[in-house]
Amino acid sequence: MITGGAGFIGSHVVRLFVTKYPEYRIVNVDKLTYAGNLRSLTDIEGAPNYVFEKADIVNFEAMRELFARYDISGVIHLAAESHVDRSIADPFLFARTNVMGTLCLLQAAKEYWESRPEQYENKLFYHISTDEVYGTLELTHPEGVELPCAASGAGAHPAYGTDFFSETTKYCPHSPYSASKASADHFVRAYHDTYGLPTIVTNCSNNYGPYQFPEKLIPLFINNIRSRKPLPVYGKGENVRDWLYVEDHASAIDVVFHRGKVAETYNIGGFNEWKNIDIVKLLIRTVDRLLGRPEGADDDLITYVTDRPGHDMRYAIDASKLLRELGWAPAHRFEEGVEKTVAWYLAHQDWVDAVTDGAYVAYYEHMYTNR
Numbered sequence: 001m002i003t004g005g006a007g008f009i010g011s012h013v014v015r016l017f018v019t020k021y022p023e024y025r026i027v028n029v030d031k032l033t034y035a036g037n038l039r040s041l042t043d044i045e046g047a048p049n050y051v052f053e054k055a056d057i058v059n060f061e062a063m064r065e066l067f068a069r070y071d072i073s074g075v076i077h078l079a080a081e082s083h084v085d086r087s088i089a090d091p092f093l094f095a096r097t098n099v100m101g102t103l104c105l106l107q108a109a110k111e112y113w114e115s116r117p118e119q120y121e122n123k124l125f126y127h128i129s130t131d132e133v134y135g136t137l138e139l140t141h142p143e144g145v146e147l148p149c150a151a152s153g154a155g156a157h158p159a160y161g162t163d164f165f166s167e168t169t170k171y172c173p174h175s176p177y178s179a180s181k182a183s184a185d186h187f188v189r190a191y192h193d194t195y196g197l198p199t200i201v202t203n204c205s206n207n208y209g210p211y212q213f214p215e216k217l218i219p220l221f222i223n224n225i226r227s228r229k230p231l232p233v234y235g236k237g238e239n240v241r242d243w244l245y246v247e248d249h250a251s252a253i254d255v256v257f258h259r260g261k262v263a264e265t266y267n268i269g270g271f272n273e274w275k276n277i278d279i280v281k282l283l284i285r286t287v288d289r290l291l292g293r294p295e296g297a298d299d300d301l302i303t304y305v306t307d308r309p310g311h312d313m314r315y316a317i318d319a320s321k322l323l324r325e326l327g328w329a330p331a332h333r334f335e336e337g338v339e340k341t342v343a344w345y346l347a348h349q350d351w352v353d354a355v356t357d358g359a360y361v362a363y364y365e366h367m368y369t370n371r
Contacts, residue, residue, distance in 0.1 A: 001027045001072045003057055003105065004079030006036035008212040009128070012250040013076060018044045020254070025049050027070050030079065031056045039351060040211040057101035063108035075109055075125045076257060077102065080181070083215055084132075087177035088309060098180035099187070102127065106191045113197075125188065125199045126257055131242070131267070133182040133203060134165045135172030136312035139240060159273050160240045164318035165203070167265040174310040192263050200260045202253070204268040205317045209246030209337065210344040214352060218338070221280060222345045223352055225287040225298050235307035237277025240314040244270035245337035248330040255328045266326070269317025272334035277302075282335070286342045 002017065004010040005028030018026050030036045032054055044050055051070070055062045057079050066072065080098050081087065087094045106125065113123050140161040173179040191197040208218045221231050252268045260266060274282075284298050322328045332340075345352060 001029055001066065001070070001074070002076045002078065003029045004036070004077075006030035006032060006038050006040065006052075007078065008035070008040075008209075008216075009207055009246055009249060010078040011037075011040040011211050012209070012246050013078065013253055014041060014050075015044055016250045016254060017076075018047050018050045022049055025051065025070065027066065027072065028052045029055050029057065029066060033081075035082075035213045035215075037211070037213070037355060039354060057105055058096055060104040060108065063104050064111065067108050067112040072109070072112065073123055074257070075105060076253065077105055077125065077127045080184075082130075082177065084175050084177045085308060087175055087180070091176035091180075094176050094180040095183075098177075099183045102184040103187055106187060106197065110191065110195055110197055120196060120198050123198050124257065124262070125191070125197055126253075126260075127184065127188040127199065127201045128253065129185050129201055129203045130178065130181050131165050131203050131205050131269070131315050131317050132175065132178035132312070133171050133173050133185060134169045134315075135174055135178075137161055137163055137165070137314040137316055139238065139314045159316060160275070160314055161316060164316045165267060166318045167203075167267055167321055174312055189263075198262045200256060200262060201265045202256055202268050203265065203317075204249055204252075205242035205244045205270055205315060207244050207246045207249055209341050210348070211351075212246070214355060217276070217279070218283065218341060219345060219352075221283050222287055222342055223356070225284055225301065226291065226346065226349075228298060228301065230303045231280055231284075231301045232303050232305045233277060233280060234305060234311060236304065237275060237280065238313075239276050239311060240273050240316070241276070242269050242316050243272040243274060243279075243334050243337070244268065244330060245332040245340075248332055251331070252322065252328050255326050256322075259326050261325075266322045267317045267319050268322060268328075269319040270330045270332070270334070270337075271317075271319065272330075272337075273314075273316055274334060279338075282338060283342065286338055287346070290342060290346055 002014050005014040014028050081094045109125050171182050173182045185201055188199050192199040212219045214220050214223050224231055288297050
């Protein structure tokens, strides 16, 4: 079972598992909220080892029924409300989905697996979380420094500080979104410690790439640059994030699911620290170049807006444990990933238009209303 498989990261994970593991039956469970889009999976929707189920993870009885119907032996849990701004506007929704939804899945897995003769043997509940649960890091090198990093593939990566989030970093969430994910993480670990449920947690940095809902920074700004709309930048744009190309994240999930150690936590990062304003400028240069516009033609689209409440200054992941123990490292540098991402969005404007006008919701709703 892959929850949230119609979402951004989930669709990449579903596609990878369906194509790479024909011996698996992949059950994609998604509520199809505004961010769930089955058009992202049209290339594999007819695969013989793929099943889609429209369901809400907060519906405990529905989750129990799906475990029994499909004899679920593994869970990759990605379903979540994930936009910080939305969490500030509606924290109850985030608590409901991210906390209670995770709890419903944990309890459904526990009950079903305990009822089987083999119980927890060859079972796994894998929960995908975020680096935002750790809080914020200091911005100690405003101009950036080169620090050694074997996982980057080039021996060094730009960083804006000398401290990084590790698997032992104390949780310190600052937004309703990160608080809800932190709570879910604690429930996952508690189910292992209390009941022996085989669990793994990973915390990842900011994802980007094809099929991301265009409320997030990179796809939103690609679309705005293309349409010559304003590019609103919080504060001075000095906030720093570590960026992970979504296909790299999917490959890491594959590795952790198959080779990770039960009860362990692994951080997944891209070793690509960038200030928000530098990302915006890179996006402008890339979009303008690919559209044949003069360099600098859209620089004046940048506008600075009031910073959002509780805006963390810097996130940076130390993913060396994943490299050291499981041999995973990201394959994409940020500039390469941005080039691929911009090219994809410019070539798939129909997908973007369907998402932004809501047509995909109406298109698929009738297909699953009576399931």
